[in-house]
Amino acid sequence: MTRTAPVLILLKVFLVALFAFLLVLQVMSLPGMFSYRAEQAPELAHIAWLMLALSELEVLCLQVVVVCTWRLLSLVRGDQIFSPVSLAWVDVIVWAFAVGWAALAGVAAYLTAYIYFTPELRDPGVPLTLFGLVLVGAVFVLLVVILRTLLRQATVLRSDLDEVI
């Protein structure tokens, strides 16, 4: 545990910074950017509002993940990570990522269809980028699910070992 202590402290510092950054993004940067886009191109205003809703949701999901990660790091420092408590926090992280991914996939599908059915917008660049993001997101979410089962197995092992006298 002693060697992870400096990393834990550094990680918590960055988590605080990340949370503050997300907060600024959430309340100032994103609304301003997308309302400006909506003003610039009124015919695509509904796309801008959709992108605003999506990015706000994604930022919210990331904030939830940051908070849960903070709690898990505290459990690591107290050598409590292999206890049933940590699974609850990991579940929230999994759900936050799943919701974020589902929203991303839904919006990506809508945008791809919209671009396809609007001849003057038809271009493979944006749909390809969105498709790539959705794929990366899916791999990431499923990886977190695997990590969750590994944590559960380790928790069972730890509780078994704790009973050895």
Add this chain to the structure above:
Amino acid sequence: MPIIVRIDVELAKRKMSVGEFAERVGLTPANIAVLKNGRAKAVRFSTLDAMCRILDCQPGDLLEWVDE
């Protein structure tokens, strides 16, 4: 458990107190209690080694199987 740990018998033979035994083996009195009342699920060989050494006996003197 069908495995009984007979520490009390060996302790009585040697007139050793539970507290002294716990200290010399390096176990907490709570764990000794777990062993004695049959709630133990697993014992390390190193623990068994220490108990046999302190009591100068064989594992068979400490462990007994009964059909439940």
